[in-house]
Amino acid sequence: MSRSNDAGHFFQTTSALNESARKASKSQNTKGNPIKLPSKILAVLADPENASQIYIAEAAGNVKKINIETDDILSTFSGPTAPLTSLAVSPATSTLYAGSWDKSIWSWSLRTRKPALRFAAHTDFVKALLALRIHDTHLLVSGSADASIIVWDASTGEKLHTLKGHTRGVLHLALDPETYPPDADVNVVTVFSAGSDREIRRWSVGREAAGEIQGADGVPAPVVAHETSVFAACFDGAGDLWSASADKTARCLARARGFEADTELVHPDFVRGVVVDEVGGWVVTACRDEEVRVWEKGSGELHHLFEGHYEEVTGIVLLEGQRVVSVSIDGTVRRWSLKAAELAKAIKEAEDERAGKIQEVEAGEKQEGLMTVEEEAELAELMEDSD
Template sequence: MSRSTDPGHFFQTDTSQEEIARRAVKSRNTAGNPTKLSSKLLAIAADPDDAGRVHEDEQELIASVQTGDKSCVFTGPAAPVTCVAVTSRKARILFAGCWDKSIWSWSVSSRAPLRKYVGHSDFVKTLLCITVDSKDLLISGGADAVIMVWDVDTGRKLHTLKGHTRGVQDLALDPLSYPDYGSSPKALIVFSAGSDREIRRWSIAADSAQEIGDPIQEHPGPPEPIVQHETSVYKLYFDTDADLWTASADNTAKHLVRDRAWSEDTSLEHPDFVRDVVVDARRGWIITACRDEEVRVWDGGTGKLHHTYTGHFEEVTGLLLVGTIVVSVSIDATIRQWSLAPEELRKAKEEAGKVRDGGEEPVKPPVRKSLLTTEEEAELAELMDDGE
């Protein structure tokens, strides 16, 4: 007996039918010059040797921001890919974390598959490449709440770090731990964010790794994590002042100030989960990606919303800043580009104003209604994050 996967062949509520119809209408828009792909997109990363190229997780692909070309496809994983990273060295390697609990790798130049890194007991959620003591290291964080450090050349697991009580969502290199004159440091400091709402700090070297606290930690004892959110922290982004921007499932993006013991300086309120945040320091913009399908541009000086880019028709999952362009990816299977150039941003804002003042309103996602309490919603979100 044949089986259908067409949603129209199954019983559906009026709400689900309305949602399908809304997305079908909105999917026809061309805002952001969409590049359409064949699967949902969960992550995006820049090519460190080519500012105009991005890597995203369509198992796997390299796309050009300038042309929209899908120039290279990397194959291998049968399960969904959640994160990507690229080494910045002569023999470049592309890494992809996967639902199959492993990390896949390929040569960027030849596209040939390389080593497979196996050690996590649950989905691999985030990857980071660093170089310490002239050795390339790969750092991975998983839904198993574990961080692992790997020797890229040998594939050997060097360290296993435990501290988070739920899944590790993101890893970011502390810019103040970079060497001053380009020499390879003996150790670097890496920040990690988790579904347990905690941000932790780690000193990582080739021969040692440990959790560290803030130099001005108030209380003696074990290192204290940074806790400024109510629930899962999805993304970490260091700005040019080496302060930290965070994106969270508590519907906020926050600015945490280093010199104030990582206390909150700014909180940008959203109607739904904030999935990513990037900073355009030159023009003073903060850009956020939200589960409500929108890409928002905020004034970094005032914390006020400046403009909302509408185009995606499902959750926006990742952002990348490339010059004056913000690249966004979504589970609607499109890559879109949004300009931060003053004149183009002004025109986009004017056009949006005309729509509000008398034109046709853009199709908006419905307001999510729930019978759960706020606390129950947060707990459910954390459990779902750990199993993504």
């Protein structure tokens, strides 16, 4: 055990103290041009109306709208006292939604920033949200740790449908773009749900009816491609689904093969988020080990690792212009570029930094091996005596 007069060190192991010291030291870095906030950040969402703005959900119960080019906090939406876990925005109604640990969904007018309808029917944390429009009906879809999905009339707060199939919590919802093309005249859409039961399920969702999509034999056919919880999923330009899991992998699930896994990206810890940059051919993942990784989409090879966060990365979003924004429990928002020149520069800087650290270690080891003039004289005298 380490000894200290600091009361904060009582009952802590040496390894725990070393870890605290490491994080304190790493917190001073400016990689990714961090925007520092006072609370843990649990979710991030791109502003659908402005490519330079994002929304973040805080453990303190606030949602903040941030301009990532100016670092300005443009708006703060408050009211909840419990942590917020998930976000959705409806541009058509200018409404912001946030799922909360208090088992409800909060909403605000984007124009006035005042609280609007509050949706309450779940019996556990709300973990995932989707806002969508079918004809003139605005729907809100929510997934919860209570293992249920609820479809709401977003305009009235009326609960329309409750969907059950997962045996454990629902962690993420993704809208299938093939059933929801821009300006499409559709009556139903397909929503994919990912859960802590390791399953990904598919649902047909509309105002009048909703239910799980059946397989060829007439029974639900969940996609099972991971060993444990699936935290996030997103579709790429080809319509394939990329998933991020607590089994320490991100995987590409090929639509043409019934969403069978055909690419596996192995990580050292839980994978919390995944996005796909079609312009550069990159897959970017967020990991519990504090890092953001860039992978070659075609080969599945690791191309670069963005270091900067000093706590678990809880979410990432891809913005126009090949920009990635990551958020973390460390309370920072960080920005990374996937443009060829800037990515090459980041790789070179990382290599130079690693080389510098190696040189420092080697210099330290060499210095430890040197003797003072007095020590050399004493050694020579001892050797003469031994003769």
